[in-house]
Amino acid sequence: MNIIKNRYIYFFISLIVIIPGIVFMGLNWQQTSGPLQLGIDFRGGSLLEVQFEGERPTAEQISTLYKEFSTEEQPLADPVVQSLGESSISIRSRAMSDETKGLLVAEMESRFGSKVTVENFTSVSAAVGAEVTQAAGIAILFAAAAILIYIWWAFRSVEHAYRYGTAAILAMLHDVLVVLGVEAILGYYLGWEADALFLTALLTVIGFSVHDTIVVFDRVRENSLLYRKIEYEKMVNHSIVQTLDRSITTQLTVMFTLFALVLFGGDSIRHFVVILLIGIFSGTYSSIFNAAPILVVWENREWTTWFKRKEETAI
Template sequence: MNILGKRYIFFGVSLLIIVTGLIALFTGSTPLSIDFTGGSLLEVSFKSASPQPGEIIAIYDAAQLSDAQVQTTDMGSYVIRSQFLDNDQRDAVLTALTSKYGEVEVVRFDSVGPSIGEQVTTRGAIAVTVASLLVVIFIAWSFRGVQNAFRYGICAILAMIHDVAIIFAVAGFGGLLFGWEIDSLFLTALLTVIGFSMQDTIVVFDRIRENSHIYRRLDFETLVNHSIVQTLQRSINTQLMTVEFLLLSLAMFSGVTLQEFAAILLIGLLSGTYSS
């Protein structure tokens, strides 16, 4: 099985997914959740009415709450994002909705202050950066006795960047097709995939190191291809038999929030195996 011989096909597939997904992401199809921006999220459903999003926004404007955004869900509810609401402002909005459209059911209500949202964003970026640096340092230490060990570190960094880009691309597609948003669970999935990708990459690197002592006469490309083939069965068994079936079940049958988390984690872990 000549995997490296088809590497340019794999590069092309990855590039296509990443570029199109990031275009979808940066065109604004996947908003940041209030975990990062601060503000309030109110999800409501109506018993006997189906107002237009513009009508709900008008009620917010009348309450001097500007820049409200409304999305409808597959369950028929309305997700309203706005500036931070205290309890009095929330009650005033609900009273106005009830008086105009009848009984209103509050599905959920979350609020995050602006300072907390900024703090979460900063700490999230720091967590991703520190986790990445620690993994690279670990690889450099583990392979310190190997000739040209810096190649391993560079390849690990490139694989990590690839997996992170794939995750953001998936988020872009999810926002465009299913109304996903980037929240704290997305950050959790991102850190998990980084760790898994590095672990799988280290397994392949370790097999390359072992084979370099056994097959001294092989050229480097053949040696690497042989090592990848040897670890492929282990990676597939580890993925399919333990993690992926569980994540697939969660992505198909769990609630909306967990579905997004499970789908991103599912594709991210597959990408981690693929890139390594």
């Protein structure tokens, strides 16, 4: 099985997957001044999750109620209302006080003739949301730097050790862009918002992606010492094939579990699980079809011949 031979096809597939996500991040930017539909954890606001014992009101009725309670100090108009099962709803709005929340719940019971149980109420100020956003960016950058340093140190016995860390970071960047792109698309069409759970899923995907990449790179390191006379491209391809079964089996085990959670886990965790499932699939792909081929492209310095081939063809 010659995986390395078709490396540019795999690079092209990755590009095709990433570009639509970038387009939708741009569309979201026009609507919300950001690449993603951010949840209250990042932009500030209030989340109210309530359960109705009787008939559940419609999203339009909830929006009308919030509009009536909207003031200049607490602009609550245009909330985001989502269903959480047959009797519960989730309402996201601008930040509100506990007093306003109590009045809203009392009005719901009076207007809709049903007992209302508050399952969750979270309120985050805009300032705190901005701090969380900044901390999230720093966390991702710190993780990338730590991975680069660790892989460089772990592969210090191999020639050009820094290439392994750089290739792992590029593969990780691929997975981050895939996850962000999918989140942008889902946010644009379904109104899904990136919250703290999304950040947790993103960091988990980074860990899984790098973990699988290191397994492949470690076999490349071992084979580079055993097969010194073999061409580098063939040696890397042999290393990928040797770890292919292990990589696919391990990741499929996780993906089957996540797929079951998507189907039967409930609405409250579906967003988190879907992002995690897509990210782990992307991480498996990038570890096999992106990370190791990048080493071959770098070793052969193939970028020096890309345009020369075009010029020769033209002649």
